[in-house]
Amino acid sequence: MGLPCLQEYYYSAQLRPLVCLCSSTYTAGWKDVEGTTVKNMPIPALLADNKLQGELLVSDDPMQDILLKSWQEIVKICRVGESSKLLRWCAHDSDFAPNKSDGRFNQWTSKGLTTYYSFLYKINMVWEGTFYRYLQVRHYFNQNLKKAFEKGESGFLQIFLSLLKSKSCNKFISRLYNSILQSKQESTEYIKKKWEKEGNVTISVESWEKISRLQWISTGSNTWREFCWKNVVRFFVTPVQKRHQGGGDACWRLCGSNGADHFHIFWNCQVIKSYWKQSFPSPGGMGDKQWSNNYMRIKEVCQVMKVMCNVNHTVLFLIK
Incomplete structure (x- = not known):
């Protein structure tokens, strides 16, 4: 009951x-x-x-x-x-x-x-x-x-x-x-819109549902399921959110960037971008700028989420 x-x-x-x-x-x-x-x-x-x-x-x-x-x-x-x-x-x-x-x-x-x-x-x-x-x-x-x-x-x-x-x-x-x-209408649409705004990308409803579903089918560990879900729903505090406490909004990885939001911390920081390029090599002849505009395609986002669920040391490196 x-x-x-x-x-x-x-x-x-x-x-x-x-x-x-x-x-x-x-x-x-x-x-x-x-x-x-x-x-x-x-x-x-x-x-x-x-x-x-x-x-x-x-x-x-x-x-x-x-x-x-x-x-x-x-x-x-x-x-x-x-x-x-x-x-x-x-x-x-x-x-x-x-x-x-x-x-x-x-x-x-x-x-x-x-x-x-x-x-x-x-x-x-x-x-x-x-x-x-x-x-x-x-x-x-x-x-x-x-x-x-x-x-x-x-x-x-x-x-x-x-x-x-x-x-x-x-x-x-x-x-x-x-x-x-x-x-009651529970929706995560507002979370999707925040990712789209920060990353300047468009996430379809189908892709967003796939991203959410992958958090539960990609690993049997409830600990990593919880962590990856927290990442998707933007649970972790970023420098942009802590700037009101007087600490500034510079990236804590000391990459030299300001305005470090969720998208920067987990995806676009220069310190971790090399990992994403290694995991998802750019097509031959594609310049860095063009690759940067394409590596966040929704299909790759889903793959990245799956990698984060399976590779524990990668997740630890991302939040280090």
Whole structure:
């Protein structure tokens, strides 16, 4: 039996009362005690509007503040992004200017037109004298929210919206927890971009996956697997990172270069470049400059990573 991720499980437990407070179908005595509004503002209207939360000083209410902070953390973990703005209410959206001068948008909330999602499925609910306001909402949606909607709902948002319509509170936490795990998007894309920027190279997704996979299939030693993986994910501190401590950013191999980043330390330093040339001889007639531009091709990168996994004395020399 696998152990749960306690952080996500904690956030799921924190979101359960928030779902109950936001749900119009869920009834309980404690909702009347706690209240479903903050300074006469419905709690669902505050979920995706940080500016509105600041204006109402939500932090003054400890319970509501904790619930909304848990929501914000989940939005970050699941990378919901701009899609969460679809949960805003047009009658209270801090970025929707018309609602500040026209209070008749509030009348729509009693008819079920609350979030921008509701407009997508209740487009025929336009009453006499409100068509112009509908056009205002549509224009705002097309200008600011349409791209987020076209990307599709995240798994977490789908579950959250379905729970708001549920009449039962059974398995709220488990459903939220599973949706969070499914929506989490762990990515090393930002690491790949750093290697590309420092080395002035282009690494395809396939090559990056191959580089990562080689760390686990090229050696049976967990010690060297860990070391090589740390190298790939840029774990080791370089002179560029330590320059803020007043030590400068000169290469510690005394090669005379400044700005010694990860790419320089492990690949491009003049002290170790001779090793790479010996391991991967340049084609006949190719000058040093041309070789330097070609030896970091992705295919060779993969081969180099494999060498680093197998040749222990080489790895020790690289970090010496």
